[in-house]
Amino acid sequence: QKEVEQDPGPLSVPEGAIVSLNCTYSNSAFQYFMWYRQYSRKGPELLMYTYSSGNKEDGRFTAQVDKSSKYISLFIRDSQPSDSATYLCAANTGNQFYFGTGTSLTVIP
Amino acid sequence: SQTIHQWPATLVQPVGSPLSLECTVEGTSNPNLYWYRQAAGRGLQLLFYSVGIGQISSEVPQNLSASRPQDRQFILSSKKLLLSDSGFYLCAWGRSGARSNQPQHFGDGTRLSIL
Numbered sequence: 001q002k003e004v005e006q007d008p009g010p011l012s013v014p015e016g017a018i019v020s021l022n023c024t025y026s027n028s029a030f031q032y033f034m035w036y037r038q039y040s041r042k043g044p045e046l047l048m049y050t051y052s053s054g055n056k057e058d059g060r061f062t063a064q065v066d067k068s069s070k071y072i073s074l075f076i077r078d079s080q081p082s083d084s085a086t087y088l089c090a091a092n093t094g095n096q097f098y099f100g101t102g103t104s105l106t107v108i109p
Numbered sequence: 110s111q112t113i114h115q116w117p118a119t120l121v122q123p124v125g126s127p128l129s130l131e132c133t134v135e136g137t138s139n140p141n142l143y144w145y146r147q148a149a150g151r152g153l154q155l156l157f158y159s160v161g162i163g164q165i166s167s168e169v170p171q172n173l174s175a176s177r178p179q180d181r182q183f184i185l186s187s188k189k190l191l192l193s194d195s196g197f198y199l200c201a202w203g204r205s206g207a208r209s210n211q212p213q214h215f216g217d218g219t220r221l222s223i224l
Contacts, residue, residue, distance in 0.1 A: 008150060034212045043115075043199050043215035044153075088152075095141060095160075095209035101152040 003027055004072075006089055006100025015109050019076040023089035023100045026070065030091040030098075033065045035074045038086045038102065047087075048074070079107045111136035115200050115216035123224050128173075128187040130219050132200030135181065140202040141209055142183040144175055147197045147218070159183060160205060195223045 006023045013019055021035075032051055036044035050056045053067040064073040072089050086102040112135045122128060134140050144156040155168045157175035165175050172191060176184045183200055197220050201213040 031210050032212055036215075041218075041220065043217045046212050046214055049212045090212075092210055092212075095158075095203065097155075097203075097213060099153040101150060 003098035004089060004091055004100045006103055008101055008103060010104040010106065012106045012108060013079055015079060015081060015107055017079050017107075019074075019079050019083070019105060019107075021074040021076075021087050021089070021103050021105070023072040024070055025072065025091050025098075027091070027093060027098075028067075028070075029093045031094075032092050033063070033072050034090040034092075035061075035063055035072075036088040036090065036099075038088060040085075044088055081107050081109050083107050111202070111214065113200060113202055113214060113216040115198075115219055117219060118217065119220045119222075121222045121224060122190050124192055125189050128185070128190050128194070128221070130185040130198055130200075130221075132183040132185075132216055133181055134183075134202045137181070137202070137204075139180060139205050141205050142177060143201040143203070143213065144183065144185050145199040145201065147199055153199070157185070160209075190223050192223050195221055197221075 004025045034049040035047045037047045038044040048063040053065045056063045060077045062075040084106045086104045088102045089100040115132050143158045145153045147153050159165050159177045173187050197218050199218045200216045203213040204211045
């Protein structure tokens with residue numbers, strides 16, 4: 001079983017839709033939970049992160065961690081074509097980081 | 110603010126040739142540094158990480174090596190490239206010591222094609 005599992009998609013939504021991206025993890029010791037956005041031919045860019053459980057909101061983006069079910073979510077409201085990218089979830093314990101394989105998202109104008 | 114630079118962005122090399130990819134970080138001192146390879150649909154594979162000058166840990170045995178000659182410089186090398194070395198190579202930095210659990214930050218990668 002991988003430490004962090006992510007549905008690869010692809011996911012295609014119309015502009016303005018609410019997008020839900022999800023990951024599961026297996027290690028109860030994980031501390032930080034991260035979401036990275038990766039545009040084509042670019043490196044992953046840290047989008048949001050939370051420490052331990054709970055929600056964190058930044059503009060149209062909300063990151064959510066449910067430690068009881070070991071579930072990580074990223075919600076994008078009012079999705080825009082510029083949100084089209086691959087989204088990677090990640091978690092860590094100490095300086096050991098574990099990444100999902102990424103979900104490809106396309107927002108259609 | 111901190112920035113990370115990787116070069117070159119794209120590289121085409123013949124089988125058996127040497128390799129040197131460079132990564133530098135600005136705006137922080139004594140960072141933890143990482144080399145990853147990203148394959149389509151397979152996520153990020155950690156190749157090497159370093160917690161200080163001359164300190165390299167290898168995660169995957171292969172014909173690649175890494176070196177850290179200066180605090181904020183990380184180099185990925187090979188003496189003889191194989192076809193299987195093709196891929197997207199990413200350098201990342203993170204904070205060190207008690208803050209080493211904080212998120213990593215990535216460069217824009219090098220796309221390496223072996224012919």
